[in-house]
Amino acid sequence: MDKVLIGDILHKVRKENPLVHNITNVVVTNFTANGLLALGASPVMAYAPEEVGDMAKIAGALVLNMGTLNSATVESMIIAGKSANDHGVPVIFDPVGAGATPYRTEMAGRIMREVKISIIRGNAGEIANIAGFQAEVKGVDAGNVQGNQIDLAITAARKLQTIIVVTGKEDVITDGITTFVGRNGHPILTKVTGTGCLLTSVIGAFAAVEKNLLAAAASAVTAYGIAAELAAERTASKGPGNFQMEFLDQLASVSGQHVIEKAFIEQREGE
Ligand code: ATP
Ligand code: TZP
Ligand code: MG
Ligand code: MG
Numbered sequence: 001m002d003k004v005l006i007g008d009i010l011h012k013v014r015k016e017n018p019l020v021h022n023i024t025n026v027v028v029t030n031f032t033a034n035g036l037l038a039l040g041a042s043p044v045m046a047y048a049p050e051e052v053g054d055m056a057k058i059a060g061a062l063v064l065n066m067g068t069l070n071s072a073t074v075e076s077m078i079i080a081g082k083s084a085n086d087h088g089v090p091v092i093f094d095p096v097g098a099g100a101t102p103y104r105t106e107m108a109g110r111i112m113r114e115v116k117i118s119i120i121r122g123n124a125g126e127i128a129n130i131a132g133f134q135a136e137v138k139g140v141d142a143g144n145v146q147g148n149q150i151d152l153a154i155t156a157a158r159k160l161q162t163i164i165v166v167t168g169k170e171d172v173i174t175d176g177i178t179t180f181v182g183r184n185g186h187p188i189l190t191k192v193t194g195t196g197c198l199l200t201s202v203i204g205a206f207a208a209v210e211k212n213l214l215a216a217a218a219s220a221v222t223a224y225g226i227a228a229e230l231a232a233e234r235t236a237s238k239g240p241g242n243f244q245m246e247f248l249d250q251l252a253s254v255s256g257q258h259v260i261e262k263a264f265i266e267q268r269e270g271e
Pocket of ligand 2 (some may be wrong): 068194198
């Protein structure tokens with residue numbers, strides 16, 4: 001992956017300030033809005049079935065996040081998703097906790113059937129479950145998933161006909177044909193709730209400004225991981241609280257130059 005391109009897309013997010021419509025969970029709502037603002041995007045959270053269609057059609061991207069799902073939000077997600085589809089707005093899906101309960105797995109399936117999803121981001125357990133494999137999910141956290149994460153991502157992308165981003169120690173970004181593996185990030189990200197959800201929304205911001213959605217997703221994952229590294233360098237010894245605040249600051253200041261210096265993302269040969 002060209003590091004200059006990653007910096008260019010990051011720059012476009014800040015220049016174009018895209019509107020990102022999030023239907024997300026109650027745990028991460030404020031953190032997601034602040035993270036998108038810090039990065040240079042414009043967040044909006046809107047849930048009412050009466051308005052989600054209108055909001056989604058004027059957004060640069062729609063992010064659907066299953067974290068604290070209920071029957072009303074599922075209906076809103078489907079209305080918003082269909083409107084986004086009709087108006088050429090990319091839809092990014094975070095199947096939080098898929099596999100943890102039958103309800104979550106079923107609703108993930110329903111959302112994916114009724115809405116054309118451009119990019120799905122989740123941990124390995126969530127992605128395995130939505131692709132139809134049994135895998136351990138502990139609440140909303142990845143359980144101990146056996147097997148190769150790259151193979152899992154490629155299989156899921158082919159089966160679900162969408163771009164898949166599997167995150168963890170290594171991140172895999174694939175459309176089933178072209179695959180990138182990234183190694184930016186820091187383990188302290190797992191000690192702050194919502195860092196996966198915020199990443200999904202950041203992918204939305206990148207997808208809003210870059211038509212090549214695979215490049216958008218890979219660039220978002222890389223820039224986000226580098227911001228986390230910069231924040232961890234300054235605060236990891238103090239703990240997750242200080243890290244969380246510093247991470248917002250680093251999302252605001254991570255630059256193309258940082259990407260050149262720190263990006264670790266490589267393309268894997270396909271079959
Ligand atoms: P989980 O609930 O299992 O933590 P999640 O939805 O919060 O999943 P993560 O997989 O934790 O999402 O990904 C969020 C961010 O944290 C990504 O940028 C990812 O690269 C990073 N990350 C996760 N684990 C590690 C790790 N061990 N080392 C470095 N970065 C990590
Ligand atoms: N419970 C329901 S949603 C949620 C929790 C703790 C937040 C999950 O955030 P992330 O980004 O997947 O860690
Ligand atoms: Mg997490
Ligand atoms: Mg998550």
